[in-house]
Amino acid sequence: MKKHIVVIAGDGIGQEVTAVGKQVLDAVAQKYGHEFTYDTALIGHAAIEATGNPLPEETITKSKASDAILFGAVGHPKYDNDPSAKVRPEQGLLGIRKALGLYANLRPIKLFDELLGASSIRPEILKGADILFFRELTGDVYFGEKGRSDDRDTAYDTMIYSRYEVERIARKAFEAAMTRRRRLCSVDKANVLESSRLWREVVQAMAPEYPDVVVEHQFIDAAAMLLIKDPRRFDVVLTGNLFGDILTDEASQIAGSMGMLASASIGDTTGLYEPIHGSAHDITGKGVANPLASILSAALMLDISFGMKAEAEEVVSAVDAALKAGYRTRDIADADTPDDMILGTEAMGSQILTQLASVAENQVV
Amino acid sequence: MKKHIVVIAGDGIGQEVTAVGKQVLDAVAQKYGHEFTYDTALIGHAAIEATGNPLPEETITKSKASDAILFGAVGHPKYDNDPSAKVRPEQGLLGIRKALGLYANLRPIKLFDELLGASSIRPEILKGADILFFRELTGDVYFGEKGRSDDRDTAYDTMIYSRYEVERIARKAFEAAMTRRRRLCSVDKANVLESSRLWREVVQAMAPEYPDVVVEHQFIDAAAMLLIKDPRRFDVVLTGNLFGDILTDEASQIAGSMGMLASASIGDTTGLYEPIHGSAHDITGKGVANPLASILSAALMLDISFGMKAEAEEVVSAVDAALKAGYRTRDIADADTPDDMILGTEAMGSQILTQLASVAENQVV
Ligand SMILES: [Mg+2]
Ligand SMILES: [Mg+2]
Known part of the structure; x- marks a missing residue:
């Protein structure tokens, strides 16, 4: 299947986690013989800095032309101290929901056994x-x-x-x-x-x-x-x-674990998939953000927008397997997690890719 | 202090549990030298049976003339099978709230250590x-x-x-x-x-x-x-x-334990105190209903309507002590509760009265 995806990474850790979400989509495409093409677009604080507008017209055009949007986060602490600011990052998200007619918000609550302790x-x-x-x-x-x-x-x-x-x-x-x-x-x-x-x-x-x-x-x-x-x-x-x-x-x-939760906003055309966590500027650029919500958002895209149920389930299973193998990002680690099992954003992404590859081998056997 | 209380027991287990609530009020009055006088009034199915009206005028008159109302429950299964019934027990409760101008519903959520397992x-x-x-x-x-x-x-x-x-x-x-x-x-x-x-x-x-x-x-x-x-x-x-x-x-x-929760509906005059559990016709007349929510409703009355903070706290402490001593009614017992510690309505009431008495002795010492 051919699909065109716009990656709108937005602000803060949105950049880091959507990069990993996209890697997972690529791995799925390769494995199942799909052809996913990508474009990127600006939103939020990043778009304000570049264009003065939290939702540039080009972002709407690209989004409407796509089959689905992999979204990161919007928000920047500088606006928190200035509640009267007329132009705000969040307007980007509200605006794109409106522009695309996204009338349904989907929120899967899926509990991974290994993280039950966080609730x-x-x-x-x-x-x-x-x-x-x-x-x-x-x-x-x-x-x-x-x-x-x-x-x-x-x-x-x-x-x-x-x-x-x-x-x-x-x-x-x-x-x-x-x-x-x-x-x-x-x-x-x-x-x-x-x-x-x-x-x-x-x-x-x-x-x-x-x-x-x-x-x-x-x-x-x-x-x-x-x-x-x-x-x-x-x-x-x-x-x-x-x-x-x-x-x-x-x-x-x-x-319990907010860093694990994905969501979708859908209408009758292009759907938008995003983690429920925000831009988290306190950890931005440190390489420690949990990419699993973005990965699970990608899985939701496969399931809901593309009807690729098996592919979606495989991504969820890969996350489950990485957790069962003991790997954690910092936000979902607890006192019992050994230091060497606490991974950064990219290393956790690699684990998921490895799991996806190993599931394939098991299937061949 | 002199106070006049109307007991409106209503339907089902309302009769049994308010009888125990009233005993506790009596014990408090005697101990602290208060003078509580009582009247009774009809409501709900009981009132419909007796007068055709779920809220007889006399009930309103008596309620308005009182300092507080100890309320039981309204409801009867015969109306559940007849949703079109014009006259219904629940109208009694809505009607008395309106007649007395009860604009605030108070719901204490107080966790007894011994019952934490029920949540x-x-x-x-x-x-x-x-x-x-x-x-x-x-x-x-x-x-x-x-x-x-x-x-x-x-x-x-x-x-x-x-x-x-x-x-x-x-x-x-x-x-x-x-x-x-x-x-x-x-x-x-x-x-x-x-x-x-x-x-x-x-x-x-x-x-x-x-x-x-x-x-x-x-x-x-x-x-x-x-x-x-x-x-x-x-x-x-x-x-x-x-x-x-x-x-x-x-x-x-x-x-967790609904059978333990009290509530109050108050306005600028007479307040109404009631368990949040309903009429529970399945166990009515069997002597097994949990009277603790009615007892805690009485404590809430002492606190809110009469400003008797110490008296109220003593009733709550007595409930806590009875639970710590291991006594349970059937609804709050668990697999570990020995049979002889599972009490009926009256026996649990007696335990609370005993605890109230023993707290007094401790205070004297
Ligand atoms: Mg909300
Ligand atoms: Mg309700």
């Missing part, structure tokens, strides 16, 4: 959890009308959803469930909210098209409990923008 | 956690305007808060923080929501009146993470109706 949750409750969140990204109370009364004493926001907005993300969630364990949990607050009742109506109406998918509906408060009580009960979780914001952050904390 | 969270993260949630109860998206477009394809709800609504609950939260560890965390989504910006404005404006209270603001998504990552960092948590609904349920799950 606050007991390992026996967590082990084997594997959840894929679909959070709606362009609607809800974030974008509804908001305002104040003239006397400034009353403030309001509008939670709002239209049928087509729910339909398009619900369809993606059902399709994903079909390639996984065929369970879909839709989260809303339909006992109270009209927008949730519409949400539930749409999901219920779509369910008969996917008779193999077991659908359940949970209220957001119950879902926030169940995620802690029994994370393994979830497969695909589908929810709105606000409830998704809360649940995916809660779930990241349950997973 | 999904690792004991070393949880041990010592002691949080008091203040959830606003009469505003927000639950009560704002909601509706559908004529074509039924767009649905909306309105999140809305007025300054006075935030002020009155914020004041109660600050006052409570002053009697505790003097930390207040206000949870909102002020980076996105106008109603949250008003919320934060009010809390910030009030903070200078309480210079001893360390105030922090967290976004709801960050709070949902921090509650798992480091529950001990929280003392008083103040938040709106929707975010409070989610966070208090998440926190109950962190605590």
